[in-house]
Amino acid sequence: MTSDPPSVGSLATRMRIRTNVEAFSVRSLAALAYLIVFGSIVGFTAYTWLLANVPVSTVGTHAYVNPIVAVALGAVFLSEPITPRTLIATVIIIGAVVAMVSGRPREVEEARPVPERARLEPE
Numbered sequence: 874m875t876s877d878p879p880s881v882g883s884l885a886t887r888m889r890i891r892t893n894v895e896a897f898s899v900r901s902l903a904a905l906a907y908l909i910v911f912g913s914i915v916g917f918t919a920y921t922w923l924l925a926n927v928p929v930s931t932v933g934t935h936a937y938v939n940p941i942v943a944v945a946l947g948a949v950f951l952s953e954p955i956t957p958r959t960l961i962a963t964v965i966i967i968g969a970v971v972a973m974v975s976g977r978p979r980e981v982e983e984a985r986p987v988p989e990r991a992r993l994e995p996e
Contacts, residue, residue, distance in 0.1 A: 934970045941966060 916939075923932045941963050947953040 931974055934973055937966050937970050 920932070920935065923935065944953075944955065944959060944963070948955050
């Protein structure tokens with residue numbers, strides 16, 4: 874007999890986790906609001922606009938570029954350090970994205986005529 878792994882909700886209930894809302898700082902609530910607005914709403918809106926206006930192969934690279942933008946914003950607004958390792962990773966990621974986007978264009982296959990289906994006629 875096997876048992877299913879417990880869900881996060883059941884674990885939280887068993888552990889009796891309680892949230893003390895009074896312990897939240899203004900800074901942490903502002904960070905949460907920022908993530909909700911810019912991380913979700915604006916990000917999803919930009920993604921859907923890209924899907925409608927840019928080739929899908931280009932839109933697919935957003936998952937590679939987003940972490941670079943996040944690191945740059947952290948460095949600018951929060952003075953987070955950018956290490957040589959981060960710079961090397963950034964160069965590799967940007968190089969890969971450039972290679973994917975600027976690769977040789979694929980030739981569009983000509984539409985081939987659809988073969989007619991054999992008709993079964995009653996004898």
